[in-house]
Amino acid sequence: MSHALTEISGLWAEASKILRHKICATTFEQWFANIVPVRLDNDRIILGVSDDFFADWLRNNYEDILASAIQEAGGKAYTIDFESGHIAKAPAANCAIPAKEEPRTSPRYTETVQTPVPAQKRIHNGINPRHTFENFVVGEENRYAHAAAMTAAGTPGAYNPLYIYGGTGLGKTHLLQAVANETLNRNPNAQIEYVTCEEFLNCYVDSLQQRKHSEFRNRFRTADVLLVDDVHQLANKAQLQEEFFNTFNTLFHKNSQIILTSDKQPSEIAGLEKRLVTRFESGVAVEITAPSFETRLAILKMKQESHLVKFGDDILNFIASNVRSSIRILEGALIRLVAYSSVTRDRAVTLKTAEQLLKKLFEQENMTRKITVETIQKRVAEHFSIHVHDIIGKKRPKNIAEPRMIAMYLTRKMTDKSFPEIGLEFGGRNHATVIHAVKEIEDSMNTDPAFKQTVSALQRQIQAIS
Ligand code: ADP
Ligand code: MG
Numbered sequence: 002m003s004h005a006l007t008e009i010s011g012l013w014a015e016a017s018k019i020l021r022h023k024i025c026a027t028t029f030e031q032w033f034a035n036i037v038p039v040r041l042d043n044d045r046i047i048l049g050v051s052d053d054f055f056a057d058w059l060r061n062n063y064e065d066i067l068a069s070a071i072q073e074a075g076g077k078a079y080t081i082d083f084e085s086g087h088i089a090k091a092p093a094a095n096c097a098i099p100a101k102e103e104p105r106t107s108p109r110y111t112e113t114v115q116t117p118v119p120a121q122k123r124i125h126n127g128i129n130p131r132h133t134f135e136n137f138v139v140g141e142e143n144r145y146a147h148a149a150a151m152t153a154a155g156t157p158g159a160y161n162p163l164y165i166y167g168g169t170g171l172g173k174t175h176l177l178q179a180v181a182n183e184t185l186n187r188n189p190n191a192q193i194e195y196v197t198c199e200e201f202l203n204c205y206v207d208s209l210q211q212r213k214h215s216e217f218r219n220r221f222r223t224a225d226v227l228l229v230d231d232v233h234q235l236a237n238k239a240q241l242q243e244e245f246f247n248t249f250n251t252l253f254h255k256n257s258q259i260i261l262t263s264d265k266q267p268s269e270i271a272g273l274e275k276r277l278v279t280r281f282e283s284g285v286a287v288e289i290t291a292p293s294f295e296t297r298l299a300i301l302k303m304k305q306e307s308h309l310v311k312f313g314d315d316i317l318n319f320i321a322s323n324v325r326s327s328i329r330i331l332e333g334a335l336i337r338l339v340a341y342s343s344v345t346r347d348r349a350v351t352l353k354t355a356e357q358l359l360k361k362l363f364e365q366e367n368m369t370r371k372i373t374v375e376t377i378q379k380r381v382a383e384h385f386s387i388h389v390h391d392i393i394g395k396k397r398p399k400n401i402a403e404p405r406m407i408a409m410y411l412t413r414k415m416t417d418k419s420f421p422e423i424g425l426e427f428g429g430r431n432h433a434t435v436i437h438a439v440k441e442i443e444d445s446m447n448t449d450p451a452f453k454q455t456v457s458a459l460q461r462q463i464q465a466i467s
Pocket of ligand 1: 132136137138139143167168169170171172173174175176300328329332
């Protein structure tokens with residue numbers, strides 16, 4: 002162990018001891034026992050936690066107590082920084098050859114809460130054992146992706162490659178890892194390689210630097226199942242694309258299952274070589290779109306069961322109606338309430354309390370995700386090379402009428418606006434006209450896959466720029 006590492010470990014061990022005396026055992030176990038000391042940087046101490054919500058909670062509720070314990074332990078004041086993505090005692094990176102998991106005593110939980118840390122256990126490098134098909138709520142928006150992933154797990158090679166795409170926080174990684182978990186259930190000896198595209202890059206660069214390229218090749222080119230998360234990160238990385246292409250071909254010819262996720266369709270990834278676009282498009286591509294209110298509510302109901310708490314329907318409705326864009330944020334909101342109820346031992350959280358606790362989170366969500374009618378009109382007009390005033394105006398030729406209907410449809414889908422409000426935003430049209438437009442677009446999407454692709458691509462682009 003390096004000197005620096007000993008120093009931070011020692012400091013954190015001492016601070017932990019002090020903390021144990023200052024706060025009750027349950028709170029300690031819940032909030033401090035899983036903190037990982039990462040490094041010391043002069044007067045800065047970097048502590049590793051599982052995710053941003055955990056960090057936020059510590060900052061908002063325990064910053065003073067934490068700072069004073071560290072000061073007492075170290076004899077001087079430190080600035081505390083949190084780093085997300087750490088799980089206590091789990092291997093730090095995914096580049097290493099998978100090691101056997103060390104036996105670990107499971108943390109003690111209170112009776113009301115499991116823990117806000119998502120993964121306590123890693124059975125396979127990088128794969129969260131909770132990302133299973135059973136834990137995945139199926140709705141209209143992810144039905145095809147779910148079915149295709151099940152097929153990939155049950156009949157490997159049937160859909161090759163399987164390409165799952167959609168916005169962030171919508172369950173792509175969950176599905177990808179569900180395939181891994183299900184494959185391992187069926188065949189514990191299956192060689193599964195799960196990496197994010199970024200890890201693939203890091204491992205590749207490491208292998209070149211350490212002259213271990215054949216090891217790298219062996220690892221990826223002998224896999225039974227290769228799961229690569231976030232392949233949009235291949236964008237504009239020519240050398241990595243070359244390596245990826247070769248890996249892909251080797252596995253493809255052996256009929257090993259390949260599954261890729263991305264936030265875009267292959268053809269939309271900037272600077273992705275044509276031959277990779279073709280490969281990615283040669284199997285089955287499925288999209289996950291933003292969840293409807295019903296799906297969001299169903300997810301909240303399922304998640305709260307795993308946390309062993311029960312919130313009123315008014316609270317779940319409140320969360321589901323405020324978070325539209327990401328299931329990760331939806332989950333984060335719930336975890337915040339679970340954590341609050343566990344720390345304060347308040348078993349009957351009221352809607353008023355929930356509103357207060359989640360106010361900031363929802364404000365952020367609304368701010369970053371405020372999709373306006375203007376943004377939609379502008380993007381749709383650009384796409385069809387017409388003017389925004391054409392979309393709002395009275396003219397009716399087909400080259401204008403169709404984009405206008407698409408813009409109305411997207412406004413209905415992506416904002417809170419009612420039919421009459423949308424009518425007003427589109428040059429004072431009647432609400433019946435808007436209803437008709439939405440219906441027309443839905444019908445065309447159901448019958449014309451190319452049209453559906455155009456509309457979904459526009460939706461994703463608007464989501465991304467908002
Ligand atoms: P992405 O990879 O698309 O950004 P993730 O797969 O990481 O999204 O999902 C974000 C969070 O939401 C994860 O905790 C995941 O378990 C959860 N989640 C996503 N979709 C569902 C679903 N349909 N049912 C249950 N949980 C879901
Ligand atoms: Mg992901």
